[in-house]
Amino acid sequence: MSELQIRDYLETDQEAVVASWRDCGLTVPWNDPVNDIHRKLSVQRHMFLIGMLNDRLVGSVMAGYEGHRGWINYLAVASECRESGYGRCLMEEAERRLRALGCPKINLQIRSSNAGVVGFYKGIGFSVDDVISMGKRLEED
Secondary structure, eight states: OOOOEEEEOOGGGHHHHHHHHHHTTOOBTTBOHHHHHHHHHTSOGGGEEEEEETTEEEEEEEEEEOSSOEEEEEEEEOGGGTTTTHHHHHHHHHHHHHHHTTOOOEEEOOOGGGGGGHHHHHHTTOOOOSOOOOOOOSSOO
8 A cells, every 4th residue: 555645735636626526426416516615725724635645636535623523524535545544544634633723522424325434434433423413504506
């Protein structure tokens, strides 16, 4: 396994990141991925991480901390690189940065259409919380 290099997101990553999210089935019609990127860049941009392998983008994750909980969004690893430990590496770096901000707990949401990733998250220490997740759209994409 080659070593994954993790760095902060650069503007030039946008096309490859969006393509990766699409390949991983993370995009949905009601969330414009480019808008999501622009929103992230306006808040804690250092928490948008990119995984590079031999100068090729093979993964990404958005993390954030709002003072109560940390959140993970858009963890993506290229299909040919899954089971390589790269998702774990990206999450470990996100966790390290969240800890540095004083974050006591991380939450994430998994769409029911992507339930196959539950095992991955359990394998890195996450558990299913007894909560109901609700949302309210304030702005249309």
